[in-house]
Amino acid sequence: MRIANVDGRLTLLTRQGPVDVEEVSGGRFTSDPQAVYDVWDEFAGWAREQGDVTGVESGLDTARLGAPVPQPRQIFAIGLNYVDHVEESGNDLPSFPTVFTNFQSAITGPTGTVRLSGDSVDWEVELVVVVGRGGRDIPAAQAWQHVAGVTAGQDLSDREVQLRPPAPQFSVGKSFAGYAPIGPVVVTPDELADPDDIALGCALNGEQVQSSTTAQLVFSVPQVIEYLSAVVELYPGDLIFTGTPAGVGLGRTPPEYLRPGDVVETWVAGVGAMRHEFVGA
Template sequence: MKLLSYKIKGSPGPLRMGFMLGEKIVDLQETWRKLQQAADNIDSANAAETLFPADPTQFFAAGDRVIEQAQDVLAFAKANDVEDISFQRGEVYLGPPIPSPSKIICVGKNYAAHAAEMHSNVPEYPVLFAKFANALIGPEALIEKSEKAKNLDYEAELTAVIGKEASHVKREKALDYIAGYTIGNDISARDLQKRTPQWLQGKTLDRTTPIGPWVVTADEMGDPGHLAIRSTVNGEERQSATTEQLIFTIPFLIEFISELITLNPGDIIMTGTPEGVGMGMKPPQYLKDGDITALEIENIGRLENRVKAV
């Protein structure tokens, strides 16, 4: 199932949860309401705002319960008329699938070839850093290049979404704690990142980190350890790898992080990028005003954004 956030173009309203049904986008909460009405659960239908959130952040924060119910919603939509709450792709604006997660945990140097192009050794432990929600944008927003960020770089990353509270989780059970997966572009201001030992200032600038276009639920994704991952800039291929090349696999990362930090539903983990980033090229090729980054991950789709100098 492909879960997304959307709003009608030109609408001042907030982002709402939706899902893909064929080529159309369907409102998730309103379909759930129809399902409850069809089952004569009138009280539940009337309490949809509480029981089945339309707000994307609240939805994912509710965890496995609503993800499982969303599967029932999809089955209902396939078998019933939901045309009145369905939209053509061109009618809606897609936002980040999770606009304000409580934690955005990122992993650096998690592909050996990328570590090498950054003139770094393969790390003994996962290199963790954080982003904040101010950085997140969706698949239709502009990547803002501020005057302070001279050397802006792209990084294609498989991004995992936590589905239930995870503390001291063993790697054998780790994938059971994931709600789904999306694409993340860990945009990095290399000049700001490298001017101190701590990377934060170059990693979480306002409106610089696209995620999306949707979250593919774990049941539909299959094994996240065998996915092709690719990026282009203005149509030129820059990165091409598979998640088999991850130094620290997703189960390892869930175990490692959850021993240090309790992960909550809706938290996201950006798992690292393969070689081919702009900084690693000779000479370096950083993003400019008007450049278009396009990231593709097998079984998820394509995330495309334009860079805009601000």
């Protein structure tokens, strides 16, 4: 099943075309793309009664697509979670997940322009997990049952702000307006051939700069959910940015960062692609 935010309205994608959820459900579900996660199990059951929703290509004008999860209560992000990215960062493999948070106002949709906050802004492709069933103390063996779906994300990072002394400021350095693009759609785990082995990557001005698979995660999606839920309560509609592979600008010699006019294309296999152009401050 694939759902989208089309012109600000919750939309189910079927082989018969896009379905406006509020209209077709007779008001049983609202048009708010965020609200659906609070009733995820009920919605998923209804959605599968609306025709063939498996493996659907949307065919939608991407300019009409907004962030499929526009107002999550919580946004978690995992650092140093690909072996090759740990190596390019010059760090040792972590013994437990490195966690920070982004702020909700950084969320934006899968296309458009993003204003650079300075001259040290980096790209980071990520698989983003959307929580469907919340809870605490979720065991890894049951974690995928708590996932509504996955989407593509960019964890854009102002490295100067993130790393300036006296102490790193990861959350602030990654939370400027538009610095957490997600989309183009949310795809349920049953659509994925192997939810623990999902290809992802991104290109800068047509040059591929990152390419990997979530099989290379240091901590898998289930392990991350188990770890987080042992500390905090996860809520329906929360987002988890699961980490970025090698190929970020900071890892280049010399480091390379985004400039006005640059275009970043981000993709996750089975989900789709995003495209963003960057403009000056």
